[in-house]
Amino acid sequence: MKSDLTVPVIGIVHSPFHEKFGIPRQPNLVQVPAIIEFNPPYDDALAFEGLDEFSHLWLIWSFHQNKADSQSPKKFRTxxxxxxxxxxxxxxxxxxxxxxxxxxxxxxVVELVKVIRQNGKAKLLIRGADLLNGTPIVDIKPYIAYSDAIPEAKSGFAQAAPALLDIDWTIQASEQAKALIKQQLFDTEQQGLINELLALDPRPAYQDDANRVYGMAYDFVNITFRIAGQQVIVESLTKIHR
Structure with missing residues (x-):
């Protein structure tokens, strides 16, 4: 029996998450848009015939930015x-x-918004992504509702969705958001998605300092915030020049 398996990278995800901090811990918690661009020959539009008939997809992908174990990159963590x-x-x-x-x-599992076809090639517009920008995709499969959805399933320690925090923007952050919207560098949909992401509490589980200021990148903006109790206080919103 072969001990290793080699799989092709069929495509790359383009998402607004350029850092791991702030990415939802599960898919579909926030309807974040993303594009999957495929590598040749997997970008052939013929390979996507019939996919439009499905509303959701399974994505199989690689944790490409994992840090290697300090003792051995191959060490198995039990x-x-x-x-x-x-x-x-x-x-x-x-x-x-x-x-x-x-x-x-x-x-x-993500929502398939649209199969984009052009010049015999195809790429996918999806929503609900929990994927870092540049994530390699190794396969996609259609979501089959009658067999993939099991309402009575037990989910161990994650039986219920996480509780959401309240969001409050400071005057400074609100004014910065308005200025960026006026310059057409930001929009209210992005602001709503940021609120949903922050409500999930992106902090590491071991951190609980009400005075600590965190920074989270989303697309081309950086958000600084604090969390006190059950409330997220957004302190600033600034443009990132990539």
Whole structure:
């Protein structure tokens, strides 16, 4: 039996997440848009015939920015600390969706908004992505509602969706958002998505300092914020020049 498996990278994700901090911990928690651009020969439009009939897709992808283990890049981690459990309780790696897995492969279900066809090539517009910009895609498969959705399924420590925090923008942050919107460098849809992302509490589970200011990049803006109790206070919104 072969011990290793080689898979092709069929495409790359273009998303507004240029840093890992702030990415939702599960897909479809926030309807973040993204584009999947395919590498030849996988970009042939014929390979996507019939895909328009499906509303959602499974994406199989690679955790391409994982840090190598300090002792050995190949060392198998048997246990991890899920953020959902406060980062203190250990569970088996196969009882989690941790990025530190033997294969370093991820699985996400996303909404298929549109198959974009041009000159015999195709790319996909999706929503609900929990993927870093540049994430390699190794396969896509259609989501089949009658078999993939199991309403009575048990989800262990993640049975219910996470509780959401309240959002409050300071006067300074609100004025900065208005200025960027006026310059057509930002829009209210992006502001709404940022609110939804922050409401999920992107902080590491072990951090709980009401005075600490965090920074999160989303597309071409940087957001600074604090979290006190159940409230996120957005302090500033500035343009990033990439």
């Amino acid at each position: 246990q991890i600390r899920p953020p959902r459990l406060g980062g203190n309780q250990k569970l088996g790696v196969f009882a989690s969706r941790s990025m530190y897995r033997p294969s370093e492969l991820g699985l996400s």
